[in-house]
Amino acid sequence: MTKKEWFADWFNTPYYHTLYKHRDDQEAELFIKRLLDYLKLKSGTEVLDLACGKGRHSRMLHALGMRVTGLDLSEASIREAAEFTSEGLNFAVHDMRYPFEKQQFDVVFNLFTSFGYFDELDANEAVLKSVHQMLTVDGQLIIDFMNAKKVISQLVKQEEKTIDGITFQLERAFDGQHIHKQIRFKDNGRDFHFSERVQALTITEFTQLLNATGFELIRTFGDFSLQPFNENESDRLIIHARRI
Numbered sequence: 304m305t306k307k308e309w310f311a312d313w314f315n316t317p318y319y320h321t322l323y324k325h326r327d328d329q330e331a332e333l334f335i336k337r338l339l340d341y342l343k344l345k346s347g348t349e350v351l352d353l354a355c356g357k358g359r360h361s362r363m364l365h366a367l368g369m370r371v372t373g374l375d376l377s378e379a380s381i382r383e384a385a386e387f388t389s390e391g392l393n394f395a396v397h398d399m400r401y402p403f404e405k406q407q408f409d410v411v412f413n414l415f416t417s418f419g420y421f422d423e424l425d426a427n428e429a430v431l432k433s434v435h436q437m438l439t440v441d442g443q444l445i446i447d448f449m450n451a452k453k454v455i456s457q458l459v460k461q462e463e464k465t466i467d468g469i470t471f472q473l474e475r476a477f478d479g480q481h482i483h484k485q486i487r488f489k490d491n492g493r494d495f496h497f498s499e500r501v502q503a504l505t506i507t508e509f510t511q512l513l514n515a516t517g518f519e520l521i522r523t524f525g526d527f528s529l530q531p532f533n534e535n536e537s538d539r540l541i542i543h544a545r546r547i
């Protein structure tokens with residue numbers, strides 16, 4: 304039997320949503336409003352929220368007039384997101400390494416570090432090539448990633464967080480290519496252990512990847528209020544690119 308990939312496992316558990324519960328609708332609202340002000344999208348624009356989780360950004364995009372498709376690998380998350388399905392707001396289980404054949408989009412959003420999960424670096428190209436295929440000519444791409452340089456320089460190696468009665472023991476490490484997070488906790492007398500492993504992609508690597516897959520980098524931002532990106536100081540690396 305092949306081992307399930309870490310992201311298929313961890314993101315499909317309710318515990319992921321407990322640990323990251325501060326990444327909520329309010330944060331999504333602020334960020335999406337800023338992005339739509341910046342992108343100046345017309346009402347009725349077809350957008351894709353790629354790796355949408357439970358759909359917090361999808362719902363906000365729809366509330367602001369976009370026609371939205373949210374895709375995610377996690378069946379549990381899509382089940383919850385789909386409760387909000389309505390005219391112009393749809394969700395489906397889908398792996399972002401492959402194009403979603405049903406439709407083309409004007410804008411693709413990939414938000415909150417939903418990139419760089421794979422063992423092989425080539426898989427990043429596969430994701431961008433499939434995004435390229437799903438976008439209309441001149442279509443736009445927004446990727447919201449961590450600022451890997453800052454995360455590595457300020458790596459908190461061990462941390463304990465208690466949320467909703469569960470105490471999570473977190474251990475972080477950088478192996479030269481990936482940032483690893485070990486997540487251990489007990490619930491109802493049972494011990495759990497999950498991992499996260501995200502490639503520490505820099506702006507230089509993103510630019511190379513975008514150029515190799517038919518995109519042009521337009522602009523970068525460093526936080527959810529769209530301040531300029533500074534590799535030493537910014538918390539986020541937010542990329543705006545255009546399909547060429």
Ligand SMILES: C[S@@+](CC[C@H](N)C(=O)[O-])C[C@H]1O[C@@H](n2cnc3c(N)ncnc32)[C@H](O)[C@@H]1O
Pocket residue numbers: 310311314315326353354355356357358359360374375376377380397398399400413414415416417420
């Ligand atoms: C950090 S979460 C972000 C979720 C959402 N964008 C948000 O901000 O709430 C990453 C998401 O990527 C999804 N994911 C991981 N690998 C995927 C893949 N190969 N295809 C599609 N989604 C994937 C996970 O299921 C998870 O929902």
